[in-house]
Each structure stands twice: as C-alpha cells, then as structure tokens.
Amino acid sequence: MTTDRLSPVFASRPVLTARSLIRTLLAAVVITSLSTACTTQQPEEPPKPLRADVSEAESTMEGVPGGVVIRTARIDATVKSIDYDTRSVTLEDDEGGEVAINVGPEAINFDEIDRGDRVTLVYTEETVVYLRPLEDLPDDGVSAVSARAMEGQKPEGFAAGVIEMTAVVTGVDLESHTAILLFPDGTSREVPVRDDVELNQDQVGQEVVIQKTAAISLSVEGPDGPE
Template sequence: MPFLSRLPCIATALVLVAGLLSACSTPSEKPLKTDVSESTTMEKGVPGGVHTRTERLEATIRTINYDARTVTLADDDGNMKTITVGPDAVNFNQVEVGDRVTVVYTEETVVYLKAIGETSTDGAAGMAAAAPEGQKPRGFAGGTAQVTAVVKSVNLEHHTATLEFPNGDVRQVPVRDDVKLSNDQVGREVVIQITAAVALSVDKAE
C-alpha cells in the first residue's frame, strides 16, 4: 500500500517485515511460511467498510554473521531466508543460533464516504518501542495514515466511481451492488485510513 510510506515512525520496522515476509528469495531459498488471516466488515447499503489482514511468521535462527549483520532464518517446513539487519537494531549481538523469531504484522483499512459538512485532516502519526539495550530484540511499532479522495465521476451502468487522490492519481473503483450510486455523489469525499502495526520478538528456544 502506498499510504504506508507516510508512516515515518515505523519505516525501519516495516522494512524489516518486508524483508521477512515478501522480499524475493535467492534461487537456493524459498519464501518463509506465514499464516495469514483476513476479514471484512461492511454495513449493507453503506459505502466502504473495514478490511483487516494479519500475517504471522515464526522461524528459527540457523546461522549468524555478526560482522556482516546477517542471519539465516528457517521456518518449521525447512524453508530458509537470509536477511541483513540494520544498525538500528542495537541488540543484534544478543541474538543466538537456535533463537525463535516471531513477527506479527496487522493492517486495517477503513474506507467511508465523508458526510456533507464533516471535517477531517489527512496525515500520518506513529509510535515505536523497543527492548532496552542488552536484552533480546523485542519491539512494537505502529501508525495510522489518512488520505481523502474526491469522487470525480460515477458510471451508473457499470456501477463504478472514479476517484482523484491528492497526488493527482485517478482510479476507477467498483461500487458494491447493495450501495446506491447517483450523480449527486460527484464531488463528495472518500476517506481512506490505514493503520499498520508490527510486533517482533526473539526468544530462546524452549
């Protein structure tokens, strides 16, 4: 999602998660297995809704190169991935072969048609917390970004709406069949809020 780039306070954590969950593997590696759950909540006849996606990864540290700041992780199916850990991870030297790494990433997207006269402010905010230096790596980061798009046109035949975003991007999006679409909605504003959170922990194997 492009809106995540507007969460500067969690940029480091999201880069690490991206490396673990979605980065391309080398020819000798396979993607690590993750458990994914998704849910969508909508009110009949009301535009928009809430979509939540959670991705969980559990892996074991197989090898460590402290000088190069790289670790090789293996999931329970034997898939492996080598990642580079940046200098912001001050507790990297506390990591040991055999430690278990758990990463949980959750993203919630809320979309709604702004009521006439309603005020709201676009922007982003975030927070982060990490374990004190000298302990096993552990931390949490999260933030919320909001952007408002304008309904530029509607297509009653195909039941779609064309939205224009603040950066000038224009996108045509489908509208649910249960939502009434009319030309009166042209000029109305659609609010998109994305909340992202990631929790990471490294623990000794039991």
C-alpha cells in the same frame, strides 16, 4: 483516468496502497528490532522462502458505502545460524523455508541473539473506508510510534502508524455502477461500487475517506520461551 477493478472504495477495498506506510513502519523497526537495517543476501540458488500465515476479515453494512478490512500476516522462524563478526543471521521455519539477512549496527542487541532462538514477526493492517459530505479537505498525513527492548535483552520491537487519504466523488456511472474519484494529487480513478449500495447523482461532491492503520511487531525468544 484509470479504472481500478481491484480498488472498489464503495466496496470497502482500499484504493490507497500501503507502500509509503510500510516504509515508515519498517524504518521504525530498523531502529527497534532484529529486522533493523537488514538487506537480503542473494545466494546462487534462492532457498525456499519463509512461510507466512495470512488471514483477512471484512466487515460491511448492507447498503452503506465502504467498510472495514483487516489483514494479518505472521512469520515464525528459528535462528539457524549466526555470525557475530559479519552481523549476518539465517532464519529457518518449520517447513524448511529460510532467509539470510545482514543486520546493521542499529540493532543494539544483536549480540543477545543465539542459535536456536525463536523469531516472531506479525504485521496487521486495518483499512476503513467511508463516505461523508464534502467539507474542507484535510491534508493527507502519516503518524507513527515505535518502541524497543532495553539494551542487554533479546531484540524486540513494535511500530505502528496511521495514514489517511481523502478523495472527492466527481462523477458516477449508473450503467456500469462505478464512481469516479479525484485524489489530492490531481489523479482520477474509476472504481466499482458494491451491488447492494445505491448509486445516485447526489453522491457527487461527497468525500471518500480512506484510513489505514498498520502495526508490525518483532520478538526474539530463547528456544525454551521467554527468559
């Protein structure tokens, strides 16, 4: 059993990492957009990375376990250079950050990209955590949807997915104000509980539900805006 101070489920922070969901979403984007099948090149002196504008909003109700956290990251860049033969492209932001990528053949509209095009990537993640009485534990699962631009248009894609995980409260520590959660894979985790949430033995046996919804979109426009 581990103590995870970064994942207080009762404090609305998720205990579920987004790694598997991100892999699912990126796999969809690989089929639908410029970021498809790309691998970062390794220059001798790594350039300054692209800047991402990140925001976070949290919503909780006093005395109620759980809550909602929404995180958004946006990257805006310009196509600095492109090589159609090697299918490589270098993106640069307004602050001089840049990244060079190789784009696989799945990007059917790669030839529509031009030097000077504007690229926008937005990733949004919403995590909802709540407590409910013990019922039959549903299977954890992932669902996803994606869309892409028509052939001959500038690359554009969208992918979204939902993942849900449940855990059971197997114990509470009133002195340290923490709860012990048992996950379907058999692992246990001790998490802190918000100070405004009353903790008692009646919560033992209840479910903690963690629902994570994530969406990623990518668009490419000419320097003068949409065509």
